[in-house]
Amino acid sequence: MWSELTKAIAQINIPADWLGIRVVKETSYTCHVRDGIPQSNGKSSTMGFMLEVMVNGCIGYAATNSLATQDLQAAAQKAYTQALAASEWWIHPFKAQSERPKVVGQYISPFLQPFDALSPGEINDLLVRVCHTLRISEQIVQTLANATTSERETWFVSSNGSEVYQKFMFFGTHYGATAQDGAVVQQRTNNGWQANSYQGGLELFQEEDLWVRVQEIGEQAVELLTAEECPTTRTSLVLAPDQMMLQIHESVGHPVEIDRILGDERNYAGGSFVNKSDFGTLVYGSPRMNITFDPTVLGEFASYGFDDTGAVATREYLIKEGLLLKGLGSLESQARAGVPGVACARACSWNRPAIDRIGNLNLEPGEGSFEEIIAGIEHGVYMESNRSWSIDDRRYKFQFGCEYAKLISDGKLTKTLRNPNYRATTPEFWHSLIKVGNSSTWEMYGTPYCGKGEPNQAIWVGHGSPICVFANVEVFGGGT
Secondary structure, eight states, X not given: OHHHHHHHHHHOOOOOSEEEEEEEEEEEEEEEEETTEEEEEEEEEEEEEEEEEEXXXXXXXXXXXXXXXXXHHHHHHHHHHHHHHHXXXXXXXXXXXXXXXXXXXXXXXXXXXXXXXXXXXXHHHHXXXXXXXXXXSTTEEEEEEEEEEEEEEEEEEETTOOEEEEEEXXXXXXXXXXXXXXXXXXXXXXXXXXXXXXXXXXXXXXXTTHHHHHHHHHXXXXXXXXXXXXXXXXXXXXXXXXXXXXXXXXXXXXXXXXXXXHTTTTTTTOOOSOOGGGTTTOBOSOTTOOEEEOTTSTTOTTOOXXXXXXXXXXXXXXXXXXXXXXXXXXXXXXXXXXOOOOSOEEOSSTTSOOEEOOOBEEEOOOSOOHHHXXXXXXXXXXXXEEEEEEEOTTSOEEEEEEEEEXXXXXXXXXXXXXXXXXXXXXXXXXXXXXXXXXXXXXXXXEEEEEEETTTTEEEEEEEEEOOEEEEEEEEEOSOO
């Protein structure tokens, strides 16, 4: 591929200030099983080329699925014409040396077992067994299990000498059970919808505790049928890492995206309560709040070495001891806003331009084991696994629901609660963070469905967090 791309860069004839070609080749497999019966087995493959052209401080884009010289030339010409036309009204003049610097390197996902270590039939057999194991009683009325693998290779070259190769291996599973007793229906899944998404191979599927966890999920679905409704009160709220994933994503990740703050996403995904002037001054949360953008975590879903414009990805604090320092903004957004950012320009495919995206966004560990955290709480509610969410278009006011909860009394987890929910505003909530568990409580999860942009781009993100305690939060149940 390198020889073809080097040749293409040399042969494309347009009077541009800078030219880049990003190639994406991806093959994905999906297997879905419901109630022990295979529903679908699919394979998809795609490959194409995105050409970026910088002219008079503006960037134009065009894509093609052909490597033929004339097709690459036509796409480059289209991107050039687009950039030239836009340059008459540019809002910020970009420069190749700052917004598209030369970079050379590679990144490869870690893995132990390649995806072809099991045949599609063997994967289906495992998913069927998952469904059968979930069905612990007649009260389980539906079981679901799926697995998705994706192998993606990207190449990035530019007229100023960039050469970047990255190979990603993504693996995700989901399974869950729905239980029913008359009018009462409860669902329990493995950490929420598709939360077990990581980089790696099939070793992620055949974990030692797989069948113990599957059995537990079925048992908890039935347990919820006779559980009491979550009380409506203000109390200490303890969130497990699988719910912290969504909390971080919605109330930290999206609000600090610089393009959203600039208004680029207002028409579709919304804006933000954060302003450009808040970076370096806004106390986002309590001193226990330390949020990092970290694409270096081994196996986390959005780990990478370079973003899709070639910027080198490094671990950076966005929020340190509660203070907002940096935003989720690419080199372009940083230049436009005058705000420090990170290497987060990513695209979901070869036919989409890279935009500011959440990557691995993690809450750093604090102090205290799970047992020590719970022991320090007189009254509270402990919640796991997201079930529902609602947040306004400024990412300010939110309401989240979870699948499973436990009442905390005198430092102990006691009875199970169903339909647990909580609500707050983003600043109020993060300022109420009073305890953060240590590294023994830290877990990471991911999602392949973070949506943004027009046309929409669904992309993979990762979130890691310890167990966390928030003081005086409004919690409520789903009963009348």
